[in-house]
Amino acid sequence: MVCDRCRVEIDAGEEREIHGRLVCEDCYMDLLSPTRNCDP
Template sequence: MNCDKCNEKFDPEEKREHLGQFLCEDCYMKVLSPVKTCDPWAVHSAKTFERYAGTIKEFTPLQANILDVLKKEGPLTPESLLKKYDESVDFEDLKREFASLRHMEKVRAAKQGSDVVWHLW
């Protein structure tokens, strides 16, 4: 049989089904690999942590990340900051980390209209 993607002949024994297409093993690996590597946030966090860890050791990865996001995005409401984490972070944890950062005078909260926004010190 032929692969639905690259049209190469392959052994039916090896066939893989993906979203209704029959794919050879190569194509199957290719369609799956973006999913496996698609975790930009994890990569991003690791990099951010490394960067901060080099100079300021007391930050947790999440704290370093909060600083990084606020630096890039400017002031954010706690809710929009939380959304950046795609449910990988608990709101209570986020608030606790923010409180520690505030204690270190790295961030502060301010009123913006009726919203509270968090921003860098």
């Protein structure tokens, strides 16, 4: 399985789902975080 955001390999059972996307835990935390540089 590959992260939908950063394309890193994710071990089975380590993937996280957020906003309908399967991502790695790092991206999951990133997407959960309200502090994002690119937001207007």
